[in-house]
Amino acid sequence: MKTQSVREQLLEHTLVLIRRRGFNGFSYRDLADLVGVKTSSIHYYFPAKDDLVLEAVKEYSARISERLRSVDSSLSPREQAEGYLNFLRTAACGDQICLAGMLSTETLCLPESVHTELKQFYRMNENWLMGLIERAQSEYGKVYPVTPRALAQVIYGALQNGLIVARLFGAPERLESAADLLMASVSE
């Protein structure tokens, strides 16, 4: 466990708070107590709550981007999908959903700058899944009832909802219907 600066600790706990309770579901006091500072110290690093959430979504997006980028593309689409799903399965066993999935329901309460980041996040994940599907299509000659783009959007949306519903039902296996469709879509 590496030592973190106060700013890093604030951002880290903000990620957790948002993924658990949403932008409107936590306060500066909650965050300050977790880090062990006073609320006024948060304002030193993040003048307004909008600044905090913007930095949080940028950080979260950067982490997922790095994770996608680090996937070994010499693996088969099936193996790549399995790795992607195992990451989501870990989340489905806890009480945190995707940060973007949470914030996108709070769209009307968030500034344009956050919308921009959230849209980019969705596109990044959909495009990555679409790449897998297209490769399975060209290499295995698979045929789909809808376009690879539409299928990627459906699967990604179902995975997002799967995390939400897994937590609601207290049943991580709720993610598996979407996982099954993804695996079926990229398998030979």
Add this chain to the structure above:
Amino acid sequence: MKTQSVREQLLEHTLVLIRRRGFNGFSYRDLADLVGVKTSSIHYYFPAKDDLVLEAVKEYSARISERLRSVDSSLSPREQAEGYLNFLRTAACGDQICLAGMLSTETLCLPESVHTELKQFYRMNENWLMGLIERAQSEYGKVYPVTPRALAQVIYGALQNGLIVARLFGAPERLESAADLLMASVSE
């Protein structure tokens, strides 16, 4: 426009407020101002905010239940699905997502009684879609890469996420990828 009792007006505006901004995103003051009463009057009908949200989700669920029940089951699966989608398309053109889709992200802030209603709501919609898919399977001899139950869960989750993302992107057509998969799944 029928005259509504104060209680009915409160519930009606609560549905809109939750679908726009979520449970943590509106206050008794917001609601009171919309109806034109004082906040203390809300407490007369709904002692606590938890009571208000519970009644709201029950009312919303009853409306969707009635809508599903009233679908003419002599229509083809394709026609039934088209009607279901047109209802969702109307929502996707406004700024309100599904009430259950919104509240399910706020699970950790809501009482057990609301969880129970939300779970029942998800099951109702998934079962209805599964019925369509199973009928298409038996009547048209369609084969799916996953079970009808899993496919119904995937499609319903993708439709829920579709409403959220349609609003985020300001693009109602974002719902169409999930709509396309549903239509492909129930067409001859």
Add this chain to the structure above:
DNA sequence: GTCTATAAGGCGATAGAC
């Protein structure tokens, strides 16, 4: 039923000492 008044505390945010 609806109101006024108020309780008791939480909210984001700022000023200024250290």
Add this chain to the structure above:
DNA sequence: GTCTATCGCCTTATAGAC
């Protein structure tokens, strides 16, 4: 950088008059 102190407002909720 972090603190104390405070501002001004909002929050849910209740008591009691009408």
